[in-house]
Amino acid sequence: MRIRQYATAVAATAFIALAGCGGVLGERDGAGQTVAGPDATSTSEWTAGIIDRPQPDAPPATLLAVRTDTHEGFDRIVFEFDERVPGYHTEYIDQPVRKCGSGKVTQVGGDGWLEVRMYPANAHTREGRPTVTERERLTSLPVLSEVELTCDFEAVVTWVLGVGSPNRYRVRELSDPPRLIVDVRH
Numbered sequence: 001m002r003i004r005q006y007a008t009a010v011a012a013t014a015f016i017a018l019a020g021c022g023g024v025l026g027e028r029d030g031a032g033q034t035v036a037g038p039d040a041t042s043t044s045e046w047t048a049g050i051i052d053r054p055q056p057d058a059p060p061a062t063l064l065a066v067r068t069d070t071h072e073g074f075d076r077i078v079f080e081f082d083e084r085v086p087g088y089h090t091e092y093i094d095q096p097v098r099k100c101g102s103g104k105v106t107q108v109g110g111d112g113w114l115e116v117r118m119y120p121a122n123a124h125t126r127e128g129r130p131t132v133t134e135r136e137r138l139t140s141l142p143v144l145s146e147v148e149l150t151c152d153f154e155a156v157v158t159w160v161l162g163v164g165s166p167n168r169y170r171v172r173e174l175s176d177p178p179r180l181i182v183d184v185r186h
Contacts, residue, residue, distance in 0.1 A: 046168040046185065048092065055087035060120040060155045061178070066132050068139050068147060074183040075144035077161060079118065081178040086121040088180060090114065092166045100151030100158060109138070109146040110162030114169060116182055120155035142186050143167060
């Protein structure tokens with residue numbers, strides 16, 4: 001009888017401990033993402049492939065800022081939003097890089113082009129004023145040479161990152177404030 005009570009207590013304790021571990025670093029969700037602590041909602045593995053995390057039923061998020069910097073081993077771009085991180089799709093694309101509304105070709109520096117498409121999202125106010133005024137930036141970072149907004153149309157915001165070569169990258173979502181972070185390895 002004691003063994004049965006002990007086994008039941010152990011099983012109940014394990015169930016409660018596992019149920020309360022959502023959001024712990026290293027835990028995997030169903031999309032192959034690593035959940036990363038209280039501020040991070042997800043982190044992808046380093047990849048040169050496609051990452052797709054749609055949120056089709058969410059209201060559009062508004063892009064407030066775009067920042068770039070270098071860190072040991074990788075360059076980083078940060079997209080900061082008003083209330084939440086929108087859905088996104090990232091992948092390396094071929095030349096020519098085109099603007100979404102006009103279809104016009106735009107030159108983006110580098111030998112690799114990582115497209116970061118965020119949706120539903122806007123980079124403008126309801127009145128049509130840009131929320132991010134610098135829509136093209138040349139950088140002097142080790143891998144990231146240029147970033148350019150190529151689309152802000154019908155709740156789709158797309159930036160193309162010109163990189164020295166199509167190196168592996170990872171994507172992170174942070175929640176306070178809402179940010180989408182893309183790191184590209186050196």
